[in-house]
Amino acid sequence: SEDENRRVFGKCNHPGGHGHNYVIETAVSLSTGGAPAFTLAELESAVDEAVLQVMDHKHLNVDVPEFRAPGGLNPSVENIAKVCYERLSPVIQRRSGGAARLKDVTVWETEKTSCTYPG
Numbered sequence: 001s002e003d004e005n006r007r008v009f010g011k012c013n014h015p016g017g018h019g020h021n022y023v024i025e026t027a028v029s030l031s032t033g034g035a036p037a038f039t040l041a042e043l044e045s046a047v048d049e050a051v052l053q054v055m056d057h058k059h060l061n062v063d064v065p066e067f068r069a070p071g072g073l074n075p076s077v078e079n080i081a082k083v084c085y086e087r088l089s090p091v092i093q094r095r096s097g098g099a100a101r102l103k104d105v106t107v108w109e110t111e112k113t114s115c116t117y118p119g
Contacts, residue, residue, distance in 0.1 A: 022077075023108040024051065024084060028092060031099045038092075038100035046095050050087040055080075081107040081117035 005013040026047060030038055060067045060075040066083045073079040089102040108114040 025106040027103040038096040050091040077109040081115040
């Protein structure tokens with residue numbers, strides 16, 4: 001309802017939704033035991049595959065399955081960080097042959113508002 005939208009989203013409420021320019025940071029731990037190297041270029045490619053192709057310039061409530069109504073998650077910065085982590089972690093594992101592990105993902109909604117998952 002309009003009242004609930006105002007209560008939950010305050011000045012950001014709008015019947016058609018609202019947009020953000022999110023920033024994402026990943027932290028990866030690497031094995032040093034003779035496994036193949038996992039490069040920054042490979043990490044960037046994994047982020048592109050798992051996150052950017054799915055979420056960049058998209059209407060999260062319509063285009064992203066995890067947030068799609070009915071029953072989808074609220075696309076808060078906390079849930080976006082969780083979904084990014086859950087999408088990216090298996091891609092890094094697969095592409096690195098187990099040599100790299102995603103430690104966490106931080107998503108910034110604004111320069112003052114962010115969430116790190118797992119926190």
